[in-house]
Amino acid sequence: MADHKQLTLWEEMQNKGYSRRDFLKFCAWMGAFIGVESTGVATVVRAMETKKRPAVIWLHLQECTCCSESFIRSSHPIVADIILDNISLDYTETLQAAAGHQAEAAMKKSMKDNWGEYILLVEGSVPTGDDGVYCCIGGQTAEARLKEAAEGAKAVIAWGNCASNGCVQAANPNPTTATPIHKIISGKPLIKVPGCPPIGEVMAGIIVHILAFGTIPQLDGQGRPMAFYGRRVHDTCYRRPNYDAGLFVEEFDDENAKKGYCLYKVGCRGPVTYNACAVTKWNGGTSFPIQAGHGCLGCSEANFWDHGPFYQHLASFPGFGIETTADTIGLGLGVGAAVGIAAHAVITNIRKKDEINEHIETSAVPDRDQEGD
Amino acid sequence: MRKKEIALFRVYVWERPVRIYHWLNALCILVLCVTGYLIGNPIVLQHGGNDASMLYFFGWIRFIHFAAAYVFLINFIVRIYWGFVGNQYSDWKNYFPYSKKHFQNMWDVLMVDILMIKKKDIETAGHNAVANFTYFLTFLAFLLSVVTGFGMYSAMSDNWFSSLFHWVIPFFGGDLILRMIHHVTMWFFVVFTIFHVYLVFYHDYVDGSGVLSSMAGGWKFVTKDKFLRKNQKKPEPAKK
Numbered sequence: 001m002a003d004h005k006q007l008t009l010w011e012e013m014q015n016k017g018y019s020r021r022d023f024l025k026f027c028a029w030m031g032a033f034i035g036v037e038s039t040g041v042a043t044v045v046r047a048m049e050t051k052k053r054p055a056v057i058w059l060h061l062q063e064c065t066c067c068s069e070s071f072i073r074s075s076h077p078i079v080a081d082i083i084l085d086n087i088s089l090d091y092t093e094t095l096q097a098a099a100g101h102q103a104e105a106a107m108k109k110s111m112k113d114n115w116g117e118y119i120l121l122v123e124g125s126v127p128t129g130d131d132g133v134y135c136c137i138g139g140q141t142a143e144a145r146l147k148e149a150a151e152g153a154k155a156v157i158a159w160g161n162c163a164s165n166g167c168v169q170a171a172n173p174n175p176t177t178a179t180p181i182h183k184i185i186s187g188k189p190l191i192k193v194p195g196c197p198p199i200g201e202v203m204a205g206i207i208v209h210i211l212a213f214g215t216i217p218q219l220d221g222q223g224r225p226m227a228f229y230g231r232r233v234h235d236t237c238y239r240r241p242n243y244d245a246g247l248f249v250e251e252f253d254d255e256n257a258k259k260g261y262c263l264y265k266v267g268c269r270g271p272v273t274y275n276a277c278a279v280t281k282w283n284g285g286t287s288f289p290i291q292a293g294h295g296c297l298g299c300s301e302a303n304f305w306d307h308g309p310f311y312q313h314l315a316s317f318p319g320f321g322i323e324t325t326a327d328t329i330g331l332g333l334g335v336g337a338a339v340g341i342a343a344h345a346v347i348t349n350i351r352k353k354d355e356i357n358e359h360i361e362t363s364a365v366p367d368r369d370q371e372g373d
Numbered sequence: 374m375r376k377k378e379i380a381l382f383r384v385y386v387w388e389r390p391v392r393i394y395h396w397l398n399a400l401c402i403l404v405l406c407v408t409g410y411l412i413g414n415p416i417v418l419q420h421g422g423n424d425a426s427m428l429y430f431f432g433w434i435r436f437i438h439f440a441a442a443y444v445f446l447i448n449f450i451v452r453i454y455w456g457f458v459g460n461q462y463s464d465w466k467n468y469f470p471y472s473k474k475h476f477q478n479m480w481d482v483l484m485v486d487i488l489m490i491k492k493k494d495i496e497t498a499g500h501n502a503v504a505n506f507t508y509f510l511t512f513l514a515f516l517l518s519v520v521t522g523f524g525m526y527s528a529m530s531d532n533w534f535s536s537l538f539h540w541v542i543p544f545f546g547g548d549l550i551l552r553m554i555h556h557v558t559m560w561f562f563v564v565f566t567i568f569h570v571y572l573v574f575y576h577d578y579v580d581g582s583g584v585l586s587s588m589a590g591g592w593k594f595v596t597k598d599k600f601l602r603k604n605q606k607k608p609e610p611a612k613k
Binding site: 220221222232235241242243244245246247248250256261264265269271272273274298301302303304307313314315326327329330333334337338341344345347348351352355356359362 | 379413414415416417418419425426427428429430431432434487489492528529539540542543546547548549550551552553556557559560563564567568571575578579581
């Protein structure tokens with residue numbers, strides 16, 4: 001927990017013993033990461049030097065905390081140090097020292113002190129079913145808590161697929177009516193950062209962007225930052241040349257898998273998933289699922305749990321059992337049509353016999369005598 | 374030797390743009406279905422061996438699919454235009470069942486041609502009402518496959534035209550569901566083609582109006598009564 005002396009981020013870093021050089025390196029790294037041009041790095045530096053730490057409230061609703069786990073494992077050591085310590089994280093269930101009434105009081109105080117200025121980070125979806133009994137914190141339902149906190153927020157960030165799309169708890173049949181937060185709150189700038197979890201550096205980058213520029217980053221049609229969700233995993237995948245060549249893995253232990261061919265046929269969701277995995281990678285740029293030989297599951301896409309099975313290219317067709325794809329049904333319909341028309345053709349020759357014979361009779365057959373003329 | 378004599382009139386039903394549209398459309402659908410199926414379920418060229426830099430097989434499949442998609446779309450737009458300037462058989466209004474006559478004709482076709490439980494002469498020079506309505510459904514399927522296809526394409530192209538479809542992915546809620554819908558439209562066309570080809574043969578056989586060749590030359594043959602009733606004007610007898 002940060003104290004409430006309003007220091008700038010640079011001052012905080014000095015207190016922590018970072019050198020000016022470390023500070024500038026961090027700013028340049030973050031600037032490159034959030035996609036500002038090199039001249040824009042000065043803006044990042046100036047912002048870090050002059051701006052006060054923003055107050056941040058981090059709500060944990062119906063979730064598994066993997067977003068927090070990812071965030072605190074951002075590769076750059078300063079990210080966790082600076083972002084977590086230095087943004088004034090006034091309330092977060094998993095990381096705060098306070099508990100019980102003390103924690104509640106801290107949150108209320110922070111909201112009151114920074115009304116209209118704090119950034120609300122939300123991890124998890126909101127179960128609205130049965131009056132919200134499935135997720136209650138501090139005697140409040142998740143929905144009431146979110147609405148109250150969002151009221152005074154300057155901007156809201158939806159961390160992870162739960163807050164953005166509902167994720168696994170919203171998968172069919174969604175027993176708790178888990179709802180993504182954009183359907184609960186309105187009238188606030190909302191940034192969706194989907195992923196299960198999102199990449200830690202992406203999370204840090206978005207916060208730095210807000211700190212540095214005082215605005216939310218450019219968003220795409222679904223409310224995700226363009227800098228990180230503008231391209232499909234497929235478009236930046238190092239296995240892409242194999243896709244274009246037509247070299248595919250068919251089974252996970254076949255020759256082609258050993259050669260590192262494209263995982264398209266074993267269900268890789270890279271072509272339908274917008275994320276920075278193939279560029280930023282995970283765990284400090286170590287690897288990402290496809291590099292490890294496993295297809296993308298599409299964890300940053302809406303309803304990715306319901307488009308399974310994960311290891312087949314086409315999703316199963318709803319209502320026809322788990323292995324039934326559109327192709328099976330289409331082929332069935334095609335065969336049905338063929339059988340149907342065959343039957344119809346046979347019946348035509350029976351039922352329309354008279355009509356066809358009449359046509360034959362009335363057709364203009366040349367008379368024999370005329371033929372001789 | 375002839376027992377009865379009937380006069381058949383030659384009617385120019387399908388004008389040249391309609392015929393070109395039809396065959397170009399058929400070709401496009403064939404190409405799109407084959408390449409589309411391969412995109413969804415690619416054949417594996419080899420096991421081990423070649424380096425990716427030596428090949429561009431799947432890239433070509435996709436290129437052909439996208440190119441055919443553009444031809445398909447432009448062809449469709451031309452056909453819609455022709456629905457406003459072409460003859461009465463290609464008029465856009467035919468494709469919407471709106472009058473009692475249309476529904477009566479649909480009922481007759483169901484009884485006479487599909488279920489074959491009634492006998493009645495329901496000769497129509499152009500499409501019958503059921504056919505028209507089916508084509509209306511195919512136009513909807515065209516639209517759906519164009520929108521979903523270009524929606525997916527917009528993610529990988531900076532072309533101004535495909536960027537008109539940027540709204541599609543958020544609208545449907547993701548590429549996965551888009552891919553699914555697009556794939557299902559393929560099967561619609563496959564099933565449609567089976568029925569379509571069969572029914573052309575059926576009508577050619579049962580009605581003897583030359584429907585099978587009509588899409589080549591544009592001519593169909595109707596009896597004098599029908600021709601007069603349909604045209605409400607002086608017929609030009611082409612052939613006795």
